[in-house]
């Protein structure tokens with residue numbers, strides 16, 4: 408089982424990541440993980456925090472001489488901003504009166520954040536005790552673990568990509584063949600240059616108004632073997648596992664596999680992907696379309712996996728919404744703390760990580776193995792069995 412945990416507060420000393428289930432022999436480096444962390448930090452509409460943090464995950468276990476050992480991989484991701492929060496986020500009780508204004512209790516609840524349910528549920532009288540962990544800083548830990556999952560999938564020929572498909576009311580019309588290098592260069596991670604300009608303008612307009620704006624992302628994984636996940640039990644279905652993984656990302660409010668809601672408005676002939684006669688033994692079960700996003704019956708079907716998600720606008724706004732004070736229940740303006748304007752471009756990178764972690768788990772469940780070479784042997788043996796039954800078996 409490939410699984411991971413993160414620990415850490417937004418302005419604490421840093422994030423700790425533990426990942427388990429990666430077979431031995433996978434080449435991995437801090438530079439490779441750092442490349443993915445840097446991609447999460449880019450993006451038009453990000454706030455000042457990104458200028459402070461230049462993320463670097465330090466590997467502290469599970470890797471030796473550039474390759475995984477099969478043991479749990481431990482990583483530390485320092486928060487550079489910690490230097491400014493040492494008193495406010497100290498582990499030990501404070502001695503004497505607080506020196507830093509940051510240590511003051513936060514009582515102005517932000518609508519749309521975890522503030523209100525969090526303080527009620529955990530019995531706090533300081534919103535900081537909740538906002539520190541509910542902050543999307545935690546997603547840096549997911550991207551660090553996700554980088555290792557992406558590397559594992561790449562080792563077996565898969566490619567994980569992402570792009571922004573809308574910001575506010577602006578929708579991209581990406582070309583059929585996406586230039587992925589151009590997407591990496593695009594400040595809004597958009598494959599449609601005209602829409603990208605309009606998206607940037609939409610972010611500028613929201614910023615100008617002291618407001619925030621949401622968006623949607625698409626994750627595509629190419630070369631996924633047929634048969635990951637299973638139809639046999641509800642909790643093995645790959646589409647449901649991907650949906651949970653993406654829905655768990657902060658601010659995500661909708662997830663679809665392929666076109667999602669659109670299928671409810673269409674006829675069967677417009678939705679299903681016709682299976683073509685097998686002409687090439689090495690590439691059986693081809694289709695001319697991938698309208699369903701690469702899953703059927705809770706299993707990958709050999710076509711690229713395509714998942715989309717929609718994220719709401721960031722709840723922390725320069726022009727705060729009216730809210731209430733936690734102490735008095737009286738009307739106040741909600742708390743503002745340095746914040747992004749639009750998180751769609753970095754959320755794409757987090758989405759890649761969550762999809763990769765889900766697929767890596769399903770891949771290892773299907774093919775197993777304690778070393779990369781054993782897993783490869785198992786995969787290759789399986790691939791030999793997937794042709795038409797009376798010809799190739």
Ligand SMILES: Cc1cc2nc3c(=O)[nH]c(=O)nc-3n(C[C@H](O)[C@H](O)[C@H](O)COP(=O)(O)O)c2cc1C
Pocket residue numbers: 454519520521541542543546656657658659719721722723745746747750753754757
């Ligand atoms: C990459 C990323 C960055 C985010 N940045 C911020 C931010 O700067 N300020 C903020 O209030 N919310 C931000 N959010 C959203 C909040 O973390 C999220 O709305 C909050 O945790 C409440 O969870 P919910 O929206 O899922 O209910 C960000 C989300 C993501 C994915």
